[in-house]
Amino acid sequence: MSAVAWIATGSLAAWLWLLLGQGFFWRTDVRLPPRRDPAHWPPVCVVVPARDEADVLPLSLPSLLAQDYPGRAEVFLVDDGSSDGTGELARALAERHGGLPLTVCSPGEPPPGWTGKLWAVRRGIGLARAREPEYLLLTDADIAHEPDSLRQLVAAADAGNFDLVSLMARLRVESGWERLVVPAFVYFFAQLYPFRRIGRKGSRTAAAAGGCVLLRTDAAERARIPDAIRQAVIDDVALARAVRRSGGRIWLGLAERVDSVRPYPRLGDLWRMVSRSAYAQLRHNPLLLIGTVGGLALVYLAPPVTLFAGLAAGSAVTAAAGGLAWLVMTATYLPMLRYYRQPLWLAPLLPGTAFLYLLMTVDSAVQHYRGRGAAWKGRTYARPDTAAAEPAPEQR
Known part of the structure; x- marks a missing residue:
């Protein structure tokens, strides 16, 4: 098997695990649990x-x-x-x-x-x-x-x-x-x-x-x-x-x-919303950033790329693995589109959206190292370091 075929197979394996082993994350039926009116309504x-x-x-x-x-x-x-x-x-x-x-x-x-x-x-x-x-x-x-x-x-x-x-x-x-x-x-x-x-x-x-x-x-x-x-x-x-x-x-x-x-009518509005905290989600760790970029590429970008690469090269194994991975990805996204009452034809476009999120995450790291990370409404928050150990005002 070629390297591209191995990548396609690895992406398919990742999607099969996500489908069955990640808490059925793709289901959208987790709503407020069963409830009854309390005997006394608390303040x-x-x-x-x-x-x-x-x-x-x-x-x-x-x-x-x-x-x-x-x-x-x-x-x-x-x-x-x-x-x-x-x-x-x-x-x-x-x-x-x-x-x-x-x-x-x-x-x-x-x-x-x-x-x-x-x-x-x-x-x-x-x-x-x-x-x-x-x-x-x-x-x-x-x-x-x-x-x-x-x-x-x-x-x-x-x-x-x-x-x-x-x-x-x-x-x-x-x-x-x-x-x-x-x-x-x-x-x-x-x-x-x-x-x-x-x-x-x-x-x-x-x-x-x-x-x-x-x-x-x-x-x-x-x-x-x-x-x-x-x-x-x-x-x-x-x-x-x-x-x-x-x-x-x-x-x-x-x-x-x-x-x-x-x-959030424009891409720039959504970009700022995501990028202001994406690198903080990775604990400002460059190794986690590299791993995240690699993971996004393998899980979301590899399926369509390997599908078309396999078709172009005449590799049935590569095309089949990439196509199946893309199919599983698309299927898991459908419930979320239904929840948001959006057209289901958006589901196969998820790799493109994931690529945008990859760029937003990288931009979040770039802005952090430029001293403009986690900026929101005129305030910029630096990486928590020594300040995290400072006592709260009433404890000083």
């Missing part, structure tokens, strides 16, 4: 960190204020140094729409060793604790909730005795680039963190989706959230790991009634 505080979110806040904040939660609930929006009037707009929206009580506050600039979002979350949780909530809902400013969202989250956490219940919000898919890139983003995330494994007792896989995280207050205290993860750029995964390390039970699934309203 909940909703914490919303927001920085320059005036464009999306009119679509998201009213949905939180309109929650039909039977128990006591209120919303804390933490204005993280916005320059577009986010805080003032939030107050105006609350006056216009009514609903749950809203408190708007500002934490000031984050000290060294903190990301802005987690510093804002810390301030929001600090204010919320004075209300003695049993649960905290951490949700982003671009996330819209159906009126029964909070009720369903709390019921699921109570029925399953979960310390953390998180939903991967359905991202916006309207522009051509969003259709090509966004479903693949969730597909790749599920491949890294199979949802079925996350909710399993004794599992070591831990992840959450930062846009919608319901967290028991006592679990947050045990895990020292957010202080224990104050430098995390990928804060949702870090939060889930901290909760699991402290003995908490976690669950993650796909949302049906929670949606992101943030648009």
Whole structure:
């Protein structure tokens, strides 16, 4: 067998393992677990960190204020140094729409060793604790909730005795680039963190989706959230790991009634969204970067390349292995396209989308070494080094 045939065979073997041995990551039926209304609806505080979110806040904040939660609930929006009037707009929206009580506050600039979002979350949780909530809902400013969202989250956490219940919000898919890139983003995330494994007792896989995280207050205290993860750029995964390390039970699934309203109409918007944290996902390790690029090439790029190379060279083995690998890849992507209500003809294009993600990952590393890594809304976060060992402000 030629080298190309071996590559095609290796790619096919990888896809057969992914199909059967990676927690059935490709299935999209992991939704909120069975739930029942609790005998007593516990108090909940909703914490919303927001920085320059005036464009999306009119679509998201009213949905939180309109929650039909039977128990006591209120919303804390933490204005993280916005320059577009986010805080003032939030107050105006609350006056216009009514609903749950809203408190708007500002934490000031984050000290060294903190990301802005987690510093804002810390301030929001600090204010919320004075209300003695049993649960905290951490949700982003671009996330819209159906009126029964909070009720369903709390019921699921109570029925399953979960310390953390998180939903991967359905991202916006309207522009051509969003259709090509966004479903693949969730597909790749599920491949890294199979949802079925996350909710399993004794599992070591831990992840959450930062846009919608319901967290028991006592679990947050045990895990020292957010202080224990104050430098995390990928804060949702870090939060889930901290909760699991402290003995908490976690669950993650796909949302049906929670949606992101943030648009990513151009490729550049999606590129920045992915590249700002891709190298952080690899722990800023160049060896992991090389391995990831090689893995993406073998798993996603090799199938179509070896198929056409085999056809051109008249190698039935190479063409068959490459074609079968591409077929399995396409089949595993179909459920995600159905979930996003997208045309199924996009499935065979997944290798092209994977190539874009490969370039985004490499660009993330390049920007990191240029000192512009993890840039978001005017802030740039360097690699966590000595600052990670610094004590939190109240511990100094």
